Structures are given as structure tokens and as C-alpha cells.
Amino acid sequence: MxxxxxxxxxxxxxxxxxxxxxxxxxxxxxxxxxxxxxxxxxxxxxxxxxxxxxxxxxxxxxxxxHRDALVQAIALDDLRRLVDAAEAAEAEEPDGWGALCRFTRTTTADLLLAYRLSAWFASAWNALRTTPENVRLRRSLMQALDRMWSRAQAEGAVRPDLTSGDFALLLARVLRPLPNLPEGVDDPGRSLAIVLDGLRTSAPTPLPGRGPTADDLDVP
Structure with a gap:
């Protein structure tokens, strides 16, 4: 048997x-x-x-x-948290730009975790990608981001030549950590603030943290 x-x-x-x-x-x-x-x-x-x-x-x-089962449970739970955060921001913020900023700034840790899981536990992550619940949650997240993005564009807050897909790809790229940088240099909050300002049609906002120097980036 x-x-x-x-x-x-x-x-x-x-x-x-x-x-x-x-x-x-x-x-x-x-x-x-x-x-x-x-x-x-x-x-x-x-x-x-x-x-x-x-x-x-x-x-x-x-x-x-086994560990793959735990990793998959974390990944799905993390994705549910992201969907909940996106839908809450969309429902509670008075404008689309505020909703996008709130979602991005309050989910940095969850977004970083998602990247780490996909990079460090590739087999467990890949086995999960095509499951119905993962597909449903990812679609719900992208739909919420698209609604917030469309709303912000209609309000004139973000560049008209960009899409919500551009926004999602930028988040993924910014949150990919670089190896061997000194402590405190690779600040995702600062990088995300720069990206958000680059999407806006208005003046930039003050950045958190400190900008890396050439010496900071001169690593093996």
C-alpha cells in the first residue's frame, strides 16, 4: 500500500x-x-x-x-497579509496616491520576506506558484494595486505613461538586497521613497536614512 x-x-x-x-x-x-x-x-x-x-x-x-511545508505556509500567509493591507489601504485612504504609499510603506517587511522565500527556498516556492490559492491571492493583490494606481493616475498624482505593472516590477527590483554592503547602507525604506518620488508628478519628499557613498559601495 x-x-x-x-x-x-x-x-x-x-x-x-x-x-x-x-x-x-x-x-x-x-x-x-x-x-x-x-x-x-x-x-x-x-x-x-x-x-x-x-x-x-x-x-x-x-x-x-518538513521545512517545505512550513515555507509554503509562510508564503501563503504573507501573501494574505499583503492582500489585506492593499485592500485596507484602498478602502481607507482618501486618494489613490495615499493608498499606494501606505501599502508600500507598511508592507516592506512582508515584501522583503516574499523575496527571500523565493530566492532561498526555490523548490518550495516553485511548487506553490501554480496552486489555486496562490494564483487567487496574487491576482487579488495585483487587482488592488491596479485599482489604486488607476485612481492615482486619474487624480493626476502619478505619471500617465506608467502602469501598475511598472510599479510592481520596481518594488521587486528595489527590494532585492545586494550582498556585502556595510550595515545600514542598503535601506529599503530610503530606496522605496526614491522610487515613489520618481513616479510622482509633483515635488519630491524628504528621504529617510542616509545615501550610500562611493566608499560604501566599494565592496568585494
Missing amino acids: TAPDPTPDPTADPTAGLRADARRNRERLLAAARDLIAEHGPEVSLDDVARRAGVGVGTVYRRFP
Whole structure:
């Protein structure tokens, strides 16, 4: 008899049927894994995640039998957070430009995490890309960005010759970290502020952080 695949379906509702304590444990595990990946990169183990979350190793393996399952759960959860942030910005901000800026500035950490997961865990990421839930969430995110972008253009806030696709590609390129730079030089908040100003039709706003010098960039 062939053993069933132990990997949970990454497209299913991850909290369906869970008790409140089990739901809290899952949230703690995902939060711990996010933090550890941000701090230590791709070498994080499930045992590391259990220790950071303060739960037993068995709890981790019951939820995520191997690291790819955990990475896929993080990726989908992160994408849901991005969709929620985009839709909230769209609904609550008085204009399209304000909505775009709010989304960009409040989701930098989530956008960085998405890039890191795709670069560091390519096999898990690629297996997830064509699943129905991933496709649905990515489409929802791009539709929300497109609505905000169209609104900002109609208001005369952004250049008329650019598209929401240009905006999404710029975000992806800016958030790609460069290796071996000195501490504090590769500031995504500063880079994003420059990109946002480059999209506007009005005067630039003050930039956060400091600009890198030629010496900063003279690295091996």
C-alpha cells in the first residue's frame, strides 16, 4: 500500500477545524519562522522554530512535517497579509496616491520576506506558484494595486505613461538586497521613497536614512 503524502494541502484553509489553542500555536510558529528566516537566512530548522515559538518539536512536525511545508505556509500567509493591507489601504485612504504609499510603506517587511522565500527556498516556492490559492491571492493583490494606481493616475498624482505593472516590477527590483554592503547602507525604506518620488508628478519628499557613498559601495 502506498503511504499518503504527509504534506498538508497548501491551498486549503489553514485554520479550518482548528481549536483556538491550535490556531494560536500555528500563528506563533509562523511568526517565529518569519523572524528566524529574517535573522539567520535559509539554514533555519524546524527545531529552531519550535524553540523560538516556545512549543514542543512534535507540535511543529504535526503541523508542518518538513521545512517545505512550513515555507509554503509562510508564503501563503504573507501573501494574505499583503492582500489585506492593499485592500485596507484602498478602502481607507482618501486618494489613490495615499493608498499606494501606505501599502508600500507598511508592507516592506512582508515584501522583503516574499523575496527571500523565493530566492532561498526555490523548490518550495516553485511548487506553490501554480496552486489555486496562490494564483487567487496574487491576482487579488495585483487587482488592488491596479485599482489604486488607476485612481492615482486619474487624480493626476502619478505619471500617465506608467502602469501598475511598472510599479510592481520596481518594488521587486528595489527590494532585492545586494550582498556585502556595510550595515545600514542598503535601506529599503530610503530606496522605496526614491522610487515613489520618481513616479510622482509633483515635488519630491524628504528621504529617510542616509545615501550610500562611493566608499560604501566599494565592496568585494
